[in-house]
Amino acid sequence: MENKNFKRRDFIKTAGVVAAGVGIxxxxxxxxxxxxxxxxxxxxxxxxxxxDYFSPRAGRRGxxxxxxxxxxxxxGFDFVRLPMAYPRFINYDPSKDITPDDVYNINEEAVDKVxxxxxxxxxxxxxxxxxxxxxxGFCVNAGFNExxxxxxxxxxxxxxxxxxxxxxxxxxNVTPGKxxxxxxxxxxxxxxxxxxxxxxxxxxxxxxxxxAKKSFETIRSFNPGHMVVADGNDVGGKVIPEITxxxxxxxxxxxxxxYVSHYRASWVWxxxxxxxxxxxxxxxxxxxFGRKTLEDFYQPWIDLKNQGVGVHCGECGCYNQTPHEVxxxxxxxxxxxxxPHGIGYALWNxxxxxGIMDSGRPDIEYEDWYGHKLDRKLLxxxxxx
Numbered sequence: 001m002e003n004k005n006f007k008r009r010d011f012i013k014t015a016g017v018v019a020a021g022v023g024i025x026x027x028x029x030x031x032x033x034x035x036x037x038x039x040x041x042x043x044x045x046x047x048x049x050x051x052d053y054f055s056p057r058a059g060r061r062g063x064x065x066x067x068x069x070x071x072x073x074x075x076g077f078d079f080v081r082l083p084m085a086y087p088r089f090i091n092y093d094p095s096k097d098i099t100p101d102d103v104y105n106i107n108e109e110a111v112d113k114v115x116x117x118x119x120x121x122x123x124x125x126x127x128x129x130x131x132x133x134x135x136x137g138f139c140v141n142a143g144f145n146e147x148x149x150x151x152x153x154x155x156x157x158x159x160x161x162x163x164x165x166x167x168x169x170x171x172x173n174v175t176p177g178k179x180x181x182x183x184x185x186x187x188x189x190x191x192x193x194x195x196x197x198x199x200x201x202x203x204x205x206x207x208x209x210x211x212a213k214k215s216f217e218t219i220r221s222f223n224p225g226h227m228v229v230a231d232g233n234d235v236g237g238k239v240i241p242e243i244t245x246x247x248x249x250x251x252x253x254x255x256x257x258x259y260v261s262h263y264r265a266s267w268v269w270x271x272x273x274x275x276x277x278x279x280x281x282x283x284x285x286x287x288x289f290g291r292k293t294l295e296d297f298y299q300p301w302i303d304l305k306n307q308g309v310g311v312h313c314g315e316c317g318c319y320n321q322t323p324h325e326v327x328x329x330x331x332x333x334x335x336x337x338x339x340p341h342g343i344g345y346a347l348w349n350x351x352x353x354x355g356i357m358d359s360g361r362p363d364i365e366y367e368d369w370y371g372h373k374l375d376r377k378l379l380x381x382x383x384x385x
Contacts, residue, residue: 037340040305040341042310043127043344044342045344046344047077048355049314053089054083054084056086056087064117064120067370069120069121073125081129082130084114084133086134086135087144089111092105100148111170127177128178129179129346132163135150140185141196142195150211151207164181165218165221167219173223176223180229181219182229182251186232186236188201188233200235202233203233205241206242208230208240209243228247229250229312230249231251232252237252237256244309251314255317256293259278260280260318260327261318263278263321294333298337305341314346315348324361327378331381
């Protein structure tokens, strides 16, 4: 790990927010006592991803309701992340591929709708994290043609800065305690941008730094207190040492190993029938997995937090085909490891195949919740942490 002696920055002061107290739960694998814990420099937000603008094409998912937000707040959650596809808030001809000129053609009515959702979430006491899930020239998911490549083309990078400038200006008067900006979801390279299963790799560190730094400076030019977050490199899994000198928090993932979190998921497995049955702890596809493997996986993130860089787990959870008891045992270990270090989380999603309601799991008895199917065991686990 680089920069071992890095001086702790005061994100609390610069972001204008007060970090929540660090909750202590379960065992303490990384320190001998609570007195040795170094506080996370950003709040331990807990909540969910909202998928209203996740797809580049409208009409594929139901929107977040007032009841959704009310229930989150009533159950003690205080955070929502909004992964957005930029085609949803530009004007273009959907029968044709987007052009570089289209990317600058902002649909103000669509942006107004996003702002309404932000304001509604804030009205329930929920912090909103805006995220570009599909940015100009990049998305971790294939299935939509891009006019250029964010990691190769200056033109795409300029469009990326333009979009973040637009969002930062729109919310320049919103206090940092209510909104933050998560630059791009799960950055990585891909051999073929249109092939979901092509080989992926980490973004070169200095390139990631260049894009993150200019984006950070653009956002801060409108509000010098707003928090900026960078997702971990290589699909969110790796710390970004090249930006630890910047006032940028970093976001990890709660999907390791994918054998558990994405069992039979069609966007991960070319043939879902090839996915090995997960167990926890146990042997999956010839490899041993258990709590120790999770501790090793998250240690670099704990080290990063101990350097003074804010850390949050922006996505986590488990697809609905994983046996429920395996999911709960595995996810309980993740939360038990992150919680003592003040690292919050956002489940993917609230209602849906990773969520606590209407997830479509075949092996549990749901509780009726005002016409929805509530996974009470999962909710109880989340509320424990």
